[in-house]
Amino acid sequence: MIGRRVVRRYASALFGAASKAGVVDLVESDLGLISYTVEASPRLMQAIASPLVPTKAKREVLQTIFSGKIQEITLNYLFLLVDKRREEAVLKTEEEFVILANEARGIVNAEVITAIEMTKEQQAALAAKLSKLTGKSVNLQVTVDSWIKGGVIVRIGDTVIDGSIRGQLAALKETLLS
Numbered sequence: 070m071i072g073r074r075v076v077r078r079y080a081s082a083l084f085g086a087a088s089k090a091g092v093v094d095l096v097e098s099d100l101g102l103i104s105y106t107v108e109a110s111p112r113l114m115q116a117i118a119s120p121l122v123p124t125k126a127k128r129e130v131l132q133t134i135f136s137g138k139i140q141e142i143t144l145n146y147l148f149l150l151v152d153k154r155r156e157e158a159v160l161k162t163e164e165e166f167v168i169l170a171n172e173a174r175g176i177v178n179a180e181v182i183t184a185i186e187m188t189k190e191q192q193a194a195l196a197a198k199l200s201k202l203t204g205k206s207v208n209l210q211v212t213v214d215s216w217i218k219g220g221v222i223v224r225i226g227d228t229v230i231d232g233s234i235r236g237q238l239a240a241l242k243e244t245l246l247s
Contacts, residue, residue, distance in 0.1 A: 071157040073165070079158055080165035083146045084173075092140055093170055099139035100163040103147070106134065107160060117156045127151045177205045180224040182212050184233070199223065 087096040107114050116122050116130060131147050150158050171177065179199055181187075187195070192209055199207040203225060217233035224230075 071155060071161065073161070075155070076158045076161040077165045079146075079150065079155065080162050080169060083142070083162065084166055084169040086142050086146075087140075088173070090142055092142060093173070095140050096143050097163075097166060097170055099143040100166055102139060103135065103143070104160055104163045114160075117151070117159060120154075124151055127156070171208070175205045176208055177203055177225055178208050178210060180210050180212070182214050182217060182222040182224075182233075184213070184215050184217050184219045186213055187211055195221070195223075199225070 083096065084093065087093045107117070113130070113134070117127055128148055128151055131144070131151065135144055135147070146162075147159065150156055150162075168178070179196075181192075181195065192211060196207045196209050199209075207225075217235045218238075219234040220232045220237070222229065222231050222233050222236070
């Protein structure tokens with residue numbers, strides 16, 4: 070199982086090359102096409118991931134399927150993954166690349182967990198406050214989970230803001246026990 074840090078390094082290198090060539094949006098689109106194609110064809114994923122299939126054959130398959138449909142940078146990236154035996158990163162690259170592209174665009178994703186459904190107005194107000202806090206445009210991904218009892222938990226990257234009742238009760242318990 071390939072780690073996220075490894076995939077992020079590869080995606081970062083691809084992003085750097087795409088930025089230098091001025092084709093970030095095109096490469097992002099290419100990665101979506103590649104993910105869709107590979108997910109739609111389990112046999113293709115098996116062929117790419119199999120250690121029994123020679124590297125040359127994998128490269129030929131990728132060349133046949135994607136040549137002329139994706140940017141040369143993206144195709145060379147696929148070849149690099151095959152050459153380095155990192156085929157597992159093919160499907161994971163898109164997510165990391167989008168994160169890097171959004172960071173460059175000044176957009177950040179925020180995972181929001183609430184106990185009850187938020188209205189559109191509440192979501193807009195929260196997004197505005199988070200934008201002011203981060204200095205970036207915030208894209209909310211809202212999930213409802215009654216486990217938190219009430220309030221809201223926001224996760225932006227490695228930062229967690231726990232405004233849930235469950236979190237406050239846990240902090241109170243910790244204070245009382247110490």
